[in-house]
Amino acid sequence: MEENQNPDEDNQEILQNLDETGQTEELVEMFEELPTPDVVEFLEDKSIDEIISYLNDVDAEDQGRIFSDFSIDLQVELCRTLDRRKIATIFRHMYSDIRADLYQELTKDEQIGLLPYLDKKVREDVIILSAYPPETAGGIMNTDFATVFEGMSVAQAMAKIRHDAPSKDMVIYIYVIDDVMVMKGFVTLKDLVLADPNAKVSDLLNEFFVHAEVNEDRESVAQKIEKYDLAAIPVLNSLNQLVGIVGHDDAIQVMQAEQTEDLERLAGVMPSEEGEDYMQTSTLRHFRKRVVWLVGLAAMGIISGIIINEYQGVLEHFIILAMYMPMMASTGGNTGTQAATVIIRALSLGHITDDEWIKIVFKEIRISAMLSICVALLTYFKIVFLSFHGLLPEGFTMSFVGLTISLAIAIQVVTSAVIGAGLPLIVRRLGGDPAVVASPAISTIVDITGLLIYFSVASALLGVA
Amino acid sequence: MEENQNPDEDNQEILQNLDETGQTEELVEMFEELPTPDVVEFLEDKSIDEIISYLNDVDAEDQGRIFSDFSIDLQVELCRTLDRRKIATIFRHMYSDIRADLYQELTKDEQIGLLPYLDKKVREDVIILSAYPPETAGGIMNTDFATVFEGMSVAQAMAKIRHDAPSKDMVIYIYVIDDVMVMKGFVTLKDLVLADPNAKVSDLLNEFFVHAEVNEDRESVAQKIEKYDLAAIPVLNSLNQLVGIVGHDDAIQVMQAEQTEDLERLAGVMPSEEGEDYMQTSTLRHFRKRVVWLVGLAAMGIISGIIINEYQGVLEHFIILAMYMPMMASTGGNTGTQAATVIIRALSLGHITDDEWIKIVFKEIRISAMLSICVALLTYFKIVFLSFHGLLPEGFTMSFVGLTISLAIAIQVVTSAVIGAGLPLIVRRLGGDPAVVASPAISTIVDITGLLIYFSVASALLGVA
Numbered sequence: 001m002e003e004n005q006n007p008d009e010d011n012q013e014i015l016q017n018l019d020e021t022g023q024t025e026e027l028v029e030m031f032e033e034l035p036t037p038d039v040v041e042f043l044e045d046k047s048i049d050e051i052i053s054y055l056n057d058v059d060a061e062d063q064g065r066i067f068s069d070f071s072i073d074l075q076v077e078l079c080r081t082l083d084r085r086k087i088a089t090i091f092r093h094m095y096s097d098i099r100a101d102l103y104q105e106l107t108k109d110e111q112i113g114l115l116p117y118l119d120k121k122v123r124e125d126v127i128i129l130s131a132y133p134p135e136t137a138g139g140i141m142n143t144d145f146a147t148v149f150e151g152m153s154v155a156q157a158m159a160k161i162r163h164d165a166p167s168k169d170m171v172i173y174i175y176v177i178d179d180v181m182v183m184k185g186f187v188t189l190k191d192l193v194l195a196d197p198n199a200k201v202s203d204l205l206n207e208f209f210v211h212a213e214v215n216e217d218r219e220s221v222a223q224k225i226e227k228y229d230l231a232a233i234p235v236l237n238s239l240n241q242l243v244g245i246v247g248h249d250d251a252i253q254v255m256q257a258e259q260t261e262d263l264e265r266l267a268g269v270m271p272s273e274e275g276e277d278y279m280q281t282s283t284l285r286h287f288r289k290r291v292v293w294l295v296g297l298a299a300m301g302i303i304s305g306i307i308i309n310e311y312q313g314v315l316e317h318f319i320i321l322a323m324y325m326p327m328m329a330s331t332g333g334n335t336g337t338q339a340a341t342v343i344i345r346a347l348s349l350g351h352i353t354d355d356e357w358i359k360i361v362f363k364e365i366r367i368s369a370m371l372s373i374c375v376a377l378l379t380y381f382k383i384v385f386l387s388f389h390g391l392l393p394e395g396f397t398m399s400f401v402g403l404t405i406s407l408a409i410a411i412q413v414v415t416s417a418v419i420g421a422g423l424p425l426i427v428r429r430l431g432g433d434p435a436v437v438a439s440p441a442i443s444t445i446v447d448i449t450g451l452l453i454y455f456s457v458a459s460a461l462l463g464v465a
Numbered sequence: 466m467e468e469n470q471n472p473d474e475d476n477q478e479i480l481q482n483l484d485e486t487g488q489t490e491e492l493v494e495m496f497e498e499l500p501t502p503d504v505v506e507f508l509e510d511k512s513i514d515e516i517i518s519y520l521n522d523v524d525a526e527d528q529g530r531i532f533s534d535f536s537i538d539l540q541v542e543l544c545r546t547l548d549r550r551k552i553a554t555i556f557r558h559m560y561s562d563i564r565a566d567l568y569q570e571l572t573k574d575e576q577i578g579l580l581p582y583l584d585k586k587v588r589e590d591v592i593i594l595s596a597y598p599p600e601t602a603g604g605i606m607n608t609d610f611a612t613v614f615e616g617m618s619v620a621q622a623m624a625k626i627r628h629d630a631p632s633k634d635m636v637i638y639i640y641v642i643d644d645v646m647v648m649k650g651f652v653t654l655k656d657l658v659l660a661d662p663n664a665k666v667s668d669l670l671n672e673f674f675v676h677a678e679v680n681e682d683r684e685s686v687a688q689k690i691e692k693y694d695l696a697a698i699p700v701l702n703s704l705n706q707l708v709g710i711v712g713h714d715d716a717i718q719v720m721q722a723e724q725t726e727d728l729e730r731l732a733g734v735m736p737s738e739e740g741e742d743y744m745q746t747s748t749l750r751h752f753r754k755r756v757v758w759l760v761g762l763a764a765m766g767i768i769s770g771i772i773i774n775e776y777q778g779v780l781e782h783f784i785i786l787a788m789y790m791p792m793m794a795s796t797g798g799n800t801g802t803q804a805a806t807v808i809i810r811a812l813s814l815g816h817i818t819d820d821e822w823i824k825i826v827f828k829e830i831r832i833s834a835m836l837s838i839c840v841a842l843l844t845y846f847k848i849v850f851l852s853f854h855g856l857l858p859e860g861f862t863m864s865f866v867g868l869t870i871s872l873a874i875a876i877q878v879v880t881s882a883v884i885g886a887g888l889p890l891i892v893r894r895l896g897g898d899p900a901v902v903a904s905p906a907i908s909t910i911v912d913i914t915g916l917l918i919y920f921s922v923a924s925a926l927l928g929v930a
Contacts, residue, residue, distance in 0.1 A: 011673065034673045035693050162659055171655045172637055172696070189654050190636045194627055208476065208499045226721075228500050229714040231637070231696055248713040249694040255717065256691075259724045260810055266728070267806035267904070268799060278811035279821070283828060287835040290803045294878075295839050297799055301792030302847055308788045315787060322780060322787050323773045326912055327766030329791055333798065334733060334762055334905040338755045341732035345725055346743035356744070363748060370752040374760050382767055413759075439732070439904060440799040447791050 011038040028057040031066065040069040048081055055090075064093020075102045079110070088117040091126070097142035097250070100129035129244070137212040137221045140254065141235045141244030147175045148201055150184050155197035161189075172231045173245075176205055181241040183234055185209055211236050214243055218254050223350075225251040262348065265433070266341065268293035268440035297444045304447055311455040314462070317393055321458055324379070324405050325451075331375055332412045332450040333443035336420030339364055340442050343421045344434045354428045361418060361425075368417030372410035380406040396462070408457040415453065416446040476503040493522040496531065505534040513546055520555075529558020540567045544575070553582040556591070562607035562715070565594035594709070602686045603679040605719065606700045606709030612640045613666055615649050620662035626654075637696045638710075641670055646706040648699055650674055676701050679708055683719050688815075690716040726900070727813065731806065733758035733905035762909045769912055776920040779927070782858050786923055789844070789870050790916075796840055797877045797915040798908035801885030804829055805907050808886045809899045819893045826883060826890075833882030837875035845871040861927065873922040880918065881911040 011034050018027040019042075031039050031054070043051050043066070051074075055063050067075065067090050079087055079102070091099055091114075103111060103126045115123055125143055132138025146164055148157040161174060173186045185207040195204055211234045212221045225233050225248055235244040261271040270289040272281075308315065315322055343360065346352045352360060383402035392401065420442050424434035476499050483492040484507075496504050496519070508516050508531070516539075520528050532540065532555050544552055544567070556564055556579075568576060568591045580588055590608055597603025611629055613622040626639060639657065641649045650672040660669055676699045677686045690698050690713055700709040726736040735754040737746075773780065780787055808825065811817045817825060848867035857863060885907050889899035 030673075033671075035675055037692055158658065189658065193623065193654065193658060206498075208495075210500055226714070226717050227502055229712075231713070247694075248696070248717075249691070252691050252713070252717060252720065255720065256814070260814070263728065263731070263806055263810055266731070267802045269803050269807060277816045278807065279817060279824070279828075283831045283835070286807075286828070286832045290800075290832070291836055291839055294796065294799055294803070294836055295843055298792060298796050298840050298843055299847075301789075301795060302851065304791040304795075305788040305847075305851070308791070312784055312787075315784065319777055319780065322777075322790075323770040325787075325790065326769040326773070326794055326916070327763060329794060330766060330769075330798070330905075330909055330912055331759065331763050333795070333908060334759055335755075337732045337905060338734050338759070341728055342734060342743065342751075345728055349721070349725070351742045352744060359744070363744075363751070366748045367751045367755070370748070371756055371759055374756055375763050378760055378763055382764075382770075386767065386770075440795075440802060443795055443798060443908075447795055451791070 011035070012042060015039070015042040024057070028054065031058050032062055036065055036069045039066055044070065044074060048077060051078070052082065060089055061093050063090050064095075067093075068095045068098045072102065072105055076105050079106060079114075084114055084117045087114060088119070088122075091118055091122055095142060096125055096129060096144050097140065100126050104130050132214065135218055136214065137216045137218060137235045137246060138214040138244065140218050140221070140250050141214075141246050142250075143244050145173075145175055145232075145234075145242075145245045146171050147177050147242070148187070150176050150178065150200075150202045150205065152201045153197065154192055154195045154199045154201065154204070157187075157201050158192055158197070161192075173234075175234055175242055175245075176201055177242055181243075183209075183211070183236055183240060183242040186234070209234065212246060213238075218246075219258050221246050222251040222254040222258075226255075262344070262435040264289075265435040266344065266439050268297070268438040293438060293440055297440050300444050301447075304451055307448065307451045307455065311459070314455055314459050318401070318458065318462065320383075320392065320401060321405070321454070324383070324409075325454070327379070328409055328412055328450050328454050329443075329447045331409060332416040332446035333439075335368060335371065335413050336416040336442040336446045337439040339368070339417040339420035340424055340437060340439060344424045344437075347424065347428055347434050354425050357422070357425045357429070360421060364417045364421040365414060368414045371417070372413035375413055376406040376410040379409050401462070404458055404461045405454075407461070408454045411453050411457065412446070412450045415449055416442075419446055419449065476500070477507060480504070480507040489522070493519065496523050497527050501530055501534045504531055509535065509539060513542060516543065517547065525554055526558050528555050529560075532558075533560045533563045537567065537570055541570050544571060544579075549579055549582045552579060553584070553587075556583055556587055560607060561590055561594060561609050562605065565591050569595050597679065600683055601679065602677040602681045602683060602700045602711060603709065605683050605686070605715050606679075606711045607715075608709050610638075610640055610697075610699075610707075610710045611636050612642050612707070613652070615641050615643065615665075615667045615670065617666045618662065619657055619660045619664045619666065619669070622652075622666050623657055623662070626657075638699075640699055640707055640710075641666055642707055646708075648674075648676070648701055648705060648707040651699070674699065677711060678703075683711075684723050686711050687716040687719040687723075691720075723813075727809065729754075730898070730900040731809070731904045733762070733903040758903060758905055762905050765909050766912075769916055772913065772916045772920065776924065779920055779924050783861075783866065783923065783927065785848075785857065785866060786870070786919070789848070789874075790919070792844070793870075793874055793877055793915050793919050794908075794912045796874060797881040797911035798904075800833060800836065800878050801881040801907040801911045802904040804833070804882040804885035805889055805902060805904060809889050809902075812889065812893055812899050819890050822887070822890045822894070825886060829882045829886040830879060833879045836882070837878035840878055841871040841875040844874050866927070869923055869926040870919075872926070873919045876918050876922065877911070877915045880914055881907075884911055884914065 015027065015030060015034070015038070018030060043054060046054070055066065058066070067078070070078070106114070118126065129143065134140070146161050148160050152160070157174065161171065171189050173188055174192065175186050176184045178184055185205040186209055187201060187204045187206065191204045210224055210228045210230065212224060214235050214237045221233060224230070225246065230248065232245045232247045234242055235246060237243050264271050270292065380402045383405060384398055392398065423437040423442065427437050428434045480492065480495060480503070483495060508519060511519070520531065523531065532543070571579070583591065594608065599605070611626050613625050617625065622639065626636065636654055638651045638653055640651050643649055650670040651674055652666060652669045652671065656669045675689055675693045675695065677689060679700050679702045686698060689695070690711065695713065697710045697712045699707055700711060702708050729736050735757065845867045848870060849864055857866065888902040888907065892902050893899045
């Protein structure tokens with residue numbers, strides 16, 4: 001096993017060892033060699049003063065790279081500790097999108113105090129990137145891209161990239177623009193490397209390219225990156241000028257954020273904000289994120305109470321009905337949640353659209369009909385064989401009561417599947433996010449419909465009210 | 466607005482127009498110009514014969530590229546229609562990971578029939594890639610990477626890449642290996658382009674690199690790609706030889722698949738297989754995916770029935786208790802689901818670990834204590850103000866009964882939150898996937914604990930049993 005094939009835990013060990021043995025020079029050298037997240041993991045355990053002293057030991061470019069990977073809280077704290085000239089140097093070498101996010105975290109006074117120290121280019125970049133709402137392509141894009149002109153030869157293009165590129169982290173696509181920044185297409189660095197130096201950029205140009213609009217929703221941008229397997233997508237303004245790019249790493253973050261949102265909505269928890277962390281979030285905020293749905297649904301539970309009150313005559317005669325009420329409610333909730341989850345996921349993966357709602361509802365009816373037979377059979381045998389005979393009024397057999405309850409539960413399963421599948425489709429059709437039809441909401445709704453079904457069937461077949 | 470800045474819908478229009486006006490030559494030219502997914506979307510609507518005739522019109526490299534993007538079903542169908550010589554040509558130009566997946570979809574007879582027609586390199590590649598389980602790094606990796614040797618000059622390295630690379634889609638990282646394929650590190654294409662042609666590759670070498678083991682779980686591979694913002698990760702075998710790479714696009718697919726699995730597990734639906742589609746999945750299979758949990762939980766519901774039977778004396782005296790049973794159950798289910806979802810997501814994002822369980826449980830107790838006060842107050846006022854006085858036996862006031870039920874519900878909220886948060890932590894500690902503690906399972910468990918709490922509190926305070 002070679003020393004240089006180390007997973008990240010070993011990278012931490014390398015840093016710890018050098019630190020403990022006081023080999024500061026070698027340690028700082030490692031800051032330049034190791035993957036940034038490993039260096040950041042090591043540094044974030046140190047005190048602010050230590051972090052600053054380490055940062056001073058690495059060159060400006062590495063300062064910007066490492067600083068960009070710190071948590072936003074640490075970035076802000078460092079900004080408040082360092083003098084403005086130093087911050088300006090770090091700003092010059094940070095990733096443009098992270099720099100803009102940091103700038104927005106500063107107070108108005110801090111922003112105004114810092115601006116005169118920034119290079120003109122950095123200042124403009126920060127202000128422009130801060131202007132877009134965070135949910136849009138503009139809000140997540142960066143400006144770390146390389147451009148060439150259509151009329152250039154390959155050799156000229158390579159020379160321009162050599163001149164422009166050192167500050168950019170990764171160069172994969174080279175964007176081809178005209179003299180007013182209107183995007184004409186792209187070439188890959190590989191294309192340029194493989195091409196005859198005397199060839200024209202226009203000969204290599206991919207002019208049919210996928211792009212995002214600057215105001216486009218970030219989820220749609222992430223979906224394009226995924227669909228077209230892009231390493232980065234160019235972002236254009238309404239004049240078709242290239243204003244930024246969104247990388248595949250940003251797409252992954254957007255997708256994770258959206259997935260967390262979906263999951264939380266399904267569970268009736270208010271969506272987390274960007275980067276919200278369980279442990280760091282206060283108890284009060286956790287409480288606030290859950291209380292609305294919980295109390296709201298509990299309040300709706302009053303309807304169940306009213307229905308039960310309405311049918312108390314039936315319940316008094318057939319106390320056995322009370323015994324199967326919880327199973328009725330939970331089976332309905334489970335069926336509805338299953339159907340809703342499957343539909344919401346299929347909608348968000350683009351496997352189905354709300355236009356197909358008739359087909360989907362019929363499919364759910366078929367599926368739930370099969371499920372209802374199983375659940376009804378189980379219920380029937382449970383009732384007949386466990387037979388709490390003492391609970392029956394005279395003149396009724398356990399098998400007839402079993403049939404009644406089983407029939408009610410079979411109807412409940414089909415109804416719940418249709419409600420669970422139908423609600424997200426309706427919400428999508430109205431233009432909303434289907435995941436807002438939280439699983440607790442569906443459970444509460446099918447509790448109510450379930451009780452109505454249960455007591456209607458019971459009073460019809462058993463002849464009491 | 467320029468003609469060449471078209472989103473993908475317009476790309477479809479371009480293809481449709483050329484098709485309808487019979488401009489086949491221009492159409493085929495567009496197959497080479499437009500992004501592959503758009504071409505595939507157009508072709509997949511055509512008949513098999515038309516698809517074959519179009520494929521024959523484009524050059525071999527484009528055939529492989531377009532074919533690789535077809536759905537696996539269409540790929541298999543085409544393999545069964547085309548003659549083996551033609552398939553071998555397409556295989557030569559397909560993406561290596563997709564080619565191996567396709568090969569595994571063929572029957573043993575088809576595989577044996579095809580092998581002699583494949584180039585030696587392709588044959589070996591297909592067999593090796595097919596050997597790894599689909600859940601591992603080996604199962605999702607591809608072999609479309611470029612390599613250079615440490616001792617080479619930059620000029621020599623560039624020459625080797627020019628020679629090797631045309632068949633590879635995207636070249637970002639160049640992997641540096643020794644003469645037995647042991648990975649020494651990597652350089653980026655940008656580094657090479659920017660470097661002095663006489664410099665040594667070893668001077669540019671990044672020797673501390675992140676890698677995956679060939680048997681590593683694919684989810685862990687995807688997490689590394691995300692953590693380190695990699696465009697691709699090298700996959701090494703136990704001898705540290707470079708055997709493949711996994712790209713960022715594969716990481717996105719893995720994360721989506723795992724996310725779907727989590728969501729489905731949470732809803733008590735058996736996980737989908739790779740690429741399973743709602744509409745294409747048969748009713749019977751949908752049924753099978755849902756029936757196990759549904760019937761299993763309904764069977765467990767018998768426990769609720771037994772508890773209610775046990776306490777029928779209480780119920781007969783206080784029919785009002787039956788009215789608040791559904792609210793008790795659903796509030797418990799909702800609280801438990803909220804807590805479980807938040808914990809499962811935090812575990813899967815790596816925000817918390819199961820080691821911190823004591824802290825987490827105490828945090829959930831604090832959160833749920835606040836929630837329980839709100840729910841209990843609501844319940845109390847609901848009972849007192851809606852006051853179905855007729856339901857009370859003599860000697861009991863509505864406010865005392867309200868207090869009893871509210872107290873029971875407050876205890877239920879805290880218990881449910883602890884159970885909902887605790888179960889995923891226990892499952893993770895035992896080495897399982899926390900998402901298997903499905904939300905229906907939690908609802909069913911807290912139904913049972915809830916009934917026990919409800920009737921214990923009621924019989925203790927109201928003095929009946």
